[in-house]
Amino acid sequence: MPYAFAQRVGGMGGSAIREILKITERPDIISFAGGLPAPEMFPRTGLAEAFAQVLREEDGLALQYSSTEGYGPLREYIAGVMRQKGVAVTAEEILITSGSQQGLDLVAKLFLDPGDVVATELPVYTGALQVFRSYEGRLKAIPGDEHGPDPVALEIVIRESRPKLIYLAPTFNNPTGMTVSEARRRALVVLCEKYAVPLIEDDPYGDLRYSGIPVPPVKAFDAGGRVIYLGTFSKTVAPGLRLGWVAAERELVARLALAKQGADLHTGTLVQRALHRYLTGSDSGGHVEAIRREYGRRRDAMAGALNGTFPPGIQWNEPEGGMFFWVTLPAHLDAAELLPEAVAEKVAFVPGAAFFPAGGGENFLRLNFTNSPPPLIGEGIGRLARVLARHWSG
Amino acid sequence: MNIFLDRTHGEPLYLQIRNQIRQLILCGSLPPGYRLPSERGLAGLLGVNRSTVTGAYQELEADGLVESRVGRGTTVKPQAGGKEGGDPAGRPLVWKHLFSRQCNRVTSPLISDIFEWLNADGVISFAAGVPSADRQPAREFACLYGELLSRRRNILEHSPTAGYWPLREYIADHMAQRGVRTGPENVVIVAGSQQGLDLIARVLLEPGDVVVVEEPSYLGAIGVFRAAGVRLLGVPVDEEGMRVDLLERLLERYRPKLIYTLPTFQNPSGVTMSRERRLALMQTAYRHQVPVLEDDAYSELYYDGIRPPLLKSLDPGDQVIYLSTFSKILFPGLRVGWVVAPAEVTRQLVLAKQLVDLHTNTPAQVALAEFCRRKLLAGHLTGVRKEYAQRRDAMLGALIESAPPGLAWNRPQGGYYVWCSLPPVVTATRLLAATSERKVVFLPGDAFFAGSGGSGFIRLSFSACDEETIRKGVAVIGEVLGELCRRSANEEKEKRGGADLMPLT
Numbered sequence: 001m002p003y004a005f006a007q008r009v010g011g012m013g014g015s016a017i018r019e020i021l022k023i024t025e026r027p028d029i030i031s032f033a034g035g036l037p038a039p040e041m042f043p044r045t046g047l048a049e050a051f052a053q054v055l056r057e058e059d060g061l062a063l064q065y066s067s068t069e070g071y072g073p074l075r076e077y078i079a080g081v082m083r084q085k086g087v088a089v090t091a092e093e094i095l096i097t098s099g100s101q102q103g104l105d106l107v108a109k110l111f112l113d114p115g116d117v118v119a120t121e122l123p124v125y126t127g128a129l130q131v132f133r134s135y136e137g138r139l140k141a142i143p144g145d146e147h148g149p150d151p152v153a154l155e156i157v158i159r160e161s162r163p164k165l166i167y168l169a170p171t172f173n174n175p176t177g178m179t180v181s182e183a184r185r186r187a188l189v190v191l192c193e194k195y196a197v198p199l200i201e202d203d204p205y206g207d208l209r210y211s212g213i214p215v216p217p218v219k220a221f222d223a224g225g226r227v228i229y230l231g232t233f234s235k236t237v238a239p240g241l242r243l244g245w246v247a248a249e250r251e252l253v254a255r256l257a258l259a260k261q262g263a264d265l266h267t268g269t270l271v272q273r274a275l276h277r278y279l280t281g282s283d284s285g286g287h288v289e290a291i292r293r294e295y296g297r298r299r300d301a302m303a304g305a306l307n308g309t310f311p312p313g314i315q316w317n318e319p320e321g322g323m324f325f326w327v328t329l330p331a332h333l334d335a336a337e338l339l340p341e342a343v344a345e346k347v348a349f350v351p352g353a354a355f356f357p358a359g360g361g362e363n364f365l366r367l368n369f370t371n372s373p374p375p376l377i378g379e380g381i382g383r384l385a386r387v388l389a390r391h392w393s394g
Numbered sequence: 395m396n397i398f399l400d401r402t403h404g405e406p407l408y409l410q411i412r413n414q415i416r417q418l419i420l421c422g423s424l425p426p427g428y429r430l431p432s433e434r435g436l437a438g439l440l441g442v443n444r445s446t447v448t449g450a451y452q453e454l455e456a457d458g459l460v461e462s463r464v465g466r467g468t469t470v471k472p473q474a475g476g477k478e479g480g481d482p483a484g485r486p487l488v489w490k491h492l493f494s495r496q497c498n499r500v501t502s503p504l505i506s507d508i509f510e511w512l513n514a515d516g517v518i519s520f521a522a523g524v525p526s527a528d529r530q531p532a533r534e535f536a537c538l539y540g541e542l543l544s545r546r547r548n549i550l551e552h553s554p555t556a557g558y559w560p561l562r563e564y565i566a567d568h569m570a571q572r573g574v575r576t577g578p579e580n581v582v583i584v585a586g587s588q589q590g591l592d593l594i595a596r597v598l599l600e601p602g603d604v605v606v607v608e609e610p611s612y613l614g615a616i617g618v619f620r621a622a623g624v625r626l627l628g629v630p631v632d633e634e635g636m637r638v639d640l641l642e643r644l645l646e647r648y649r650p651k652l653i654y655t656l657p658t659f660q661n662p663s664g665v666t667m668s669r670e671r672r673l674a675l676m677q678t679a680y681r682h683q684v685p686v687l688e689d690d691a692y693s694e695l696y697y698d699g700i701r702p703p704l705l706k707s708l709d710p711g712d713q714v715i716y717l718s719t720f721s722k723i724l725f726p727g728l729r730v731g732w733v734v735a736p737a738e739v740t741r742q743l744v745l746a747k748q749l750v751d752l753h754t755n756t757p758a759q760v761a762l763a764e765f766c767r768r769k770l771l772a773g774h775l776t777g778v779r780k781e782y783a784q785r786r787d788a789m790l791g792a793l794i795e796s797a798p799p800g801l802a803w804n805r806p807q808g809g810y811y812v813w814c815s816l817p818p819v820v821t822a823t824r825l826l827a828a829t830s831e832r833k834v835v836f837l838p839g840d841a842f843f844a845g846s847g848g849s850g851f852i853r854l855s856f857s858a859c860d861e862e863t864i865r866k867g868v869a870v871i872g873e874v875l876g877e878l879c880r881r882s883a884n885e886e887k888e889k890r891g892g893a894d895l896m897p898l899t
Contacts, residue, residue, distance in 0.1 A: 003598070003685065003736075003738055003739060003742075004598075004651065005597055005598060005742055006596065006597060006598055006599055006600050036551075036552070039547070039548075039550070039551055042550040042551075044543055044544060044550065045544065047543055047550070048539065048540050048543035048544050049540075051536070051539035051540065051543065051757070052536045052537075052539055052540040055532045055533070055535050055536035055539065056532070056533070056536050060527045060530045060532055062532070062727055063530045063532060063535075063725035063726070063727040063728070064524060064527065064725065064726060064727050065522070065524055065721075065726045065727065066727065098585060098751040098755070099751055099752055101749070101750065101751050101752050102750055102751045105749055105750045105751070109494065109496060109497060110493055110494060110497045111492055111493065111494055111497075112494050113494045113495055113496075116494075127749075127752075130748075130749055131749050134596075134746070134749050135494075145405075150413075152413045152416045152417050152420070155416075155417075155420045156416070156420070156457060156459075159420065160458075164492065196488075196492075198492065238550035238551070239550070239551060239552050240548075240549065240550040240551050240552060240553060240755065240756030240757060241550065241755055241756070241757065242751055242752065242753070242754070242755045242756075243755075249489070251489055252489060255489075255493065255497065258497075258500045259497060259500060261617075262500055262588070262592055262614075262617055262618050262621050263588070263589060263592045263750065264585040264586055264588050264589040264592070264729060264751075265586055265588045265614075265729070266729070267729065268585075268727060268728055268729040268755055268758055269726075269727035269728075269729075270535075270727045270728060270758070271728075271755050271757070271758065274539075
């Protein structure tokens, strides 16, 4: 029987990430492609204890239905963490989600009608784009520079396109690794206030800072409640748990909870309680510290390898945190065309065009440094350098 | 007009000039019609080349912020968006105005309320359809999680969007034993069957489409369909399930996109569709080429030894989308369910799921797969079937003992629910208001009807309470209902009596 799918299905294409993840599964390839944390850093033992304790001690509650907003003590804990970052929120302003991907989907569902505009910087995380597209939203780029989106340009975009939402990943951005300055953050919030536009602050990497001075989240400057903050435990604990949160005004949390109720009733009771037990019980702060140290080492290894092996004329950022180097090739090179050659050399990356939905970005590539130990980073960058060198000589 | 240039900054001077003038225009400091200084004048003022200012003005003109005319110089253009956008004091944010149409169709917080009642102290709840807390294999899962987390390499990593392969294999085998020809590639793991419903609605339904539902039907599904903006057509249910004889005409006239049915131990009515009806439903659906969504959370919970065939097993044309969950047969806190569907549909479901949560929580899937592989699920089911049968019998017995005249109910052969129809003088919500004062709650029938109706029914769930509690709770309902019936009979009498005495003027 021919199925008549909904219109929005056309907006749900297969993604470049999906194809790339297939490549990275081959064990002989050194992959700088995925955005993955290092599996050897997952707190296996701590989590195993936490799950077992919750199941033994919590009287069956861990296996029952629970509230859509999330497990109360976990919401409290997250609110506390947010307050330490300078964001004044209470537990009632936190909604637990099945990863920050769900947070994004719920916010898009809450705001977007077909044809509505979402303003975002370019390049941009593909997973976010696809969500906006699935609600038949239209994207509008916010011009920017190496300090992030330009407030003046954003104001023009707001006036001309009247976006329903602004989407930003302002801290250790995926893919550029860039962090928006504090002054710019304040300016962005002022604009959101002035024009009554909600801003999604997607912050999966904020805890992964290896050097430099911490910048508070955009939401820390958000006295008017315009910012919808998305957080996740995928990078600091483990991605397989699918646990994240939204921090927003109460009224929004209530509406998002209604949407979530229709989407999946609530996030798993057991996994929420186990995570809470892990975060409050064992030395989870020490764990994040250990991740930072190790990822910092890996970043330095990649920076060293890039400096040592890449041909002149290629530029890249030095990220102070997060997971990515963003590399600029000379304008005549197309990273997507280089990828098959790289895979033949058994090294993989993500071509920059994947982050430019309206075309362009061919001469960029994204390198993940967190998922490979330093010796492999050195080896992989060396292989990549050989591929690039071929295009220099001829 | 004050402009400050920072020559140590990397930004070209012409851009610094453009950006600052832009800012002044946009925040309203330079009103429409304002004449900018001449290029030569501003260049002199700032100590830059005239070409620098020319460049800045050209950019501003390209931005649509200013216009240059010979003889008039460069002036600020009126701004789109008018005054309100330019009000520097900002506007108060009325979130409601920003919400999408879809979101505004979502209103019912009923399911959350059910969970709140469930956890309230001292309340006897027949409201929520939750499994028995006394029968949960928490210890087995504690051991499994402990063991798997330390031994399985990938258990904390991302897993495929369609689900953890060994779990999909187990489910495909399990479905095959129930007569469904399928393979693991046609199984999609979802975060509970609610997500299955949501994803199916996303990939199949447009606002304005028509969906056929049973009357009554599962309230969570009604909510999803309403949110999708579809029109719901109700088909009544009798003791043999959906009135398929009424379906034909509806399909012809309204060309629905989907037929939604809970054919086995239906939520809320407890009714099971007969085999003849199942065959007739499939024939009708084939004739009109309408997909059927079979929601089957309860069919493994049969208490009289009879397990009816799945619709999906009577579907050689592969037109049934099958949905089930571990929530009722095992426990709901893991949020794991599954869909079995034609490849064309599963492909779209997986794409949609990737957008909503990437994949279902990996350790929950790995632990469940292992639990099933070790045949612990089969053992668990044998145990709960026995226990739930006793609870059902306790509830039916208590109803016979304490029901006032006019209350009628069915005898479900499985599942969680007894569906009662009230004497016509009392509505379900009125009864609930009265019993909840005595700390006994249930669900009024209204929630299960797509249209109006249902106020004459209540749903009693027997799965979560022990037999003693069931007897106590049902006795309270019986007493309260009897009291309400007497009271309304008296009111009726008084009303009539009063009318007799009043002189008509």
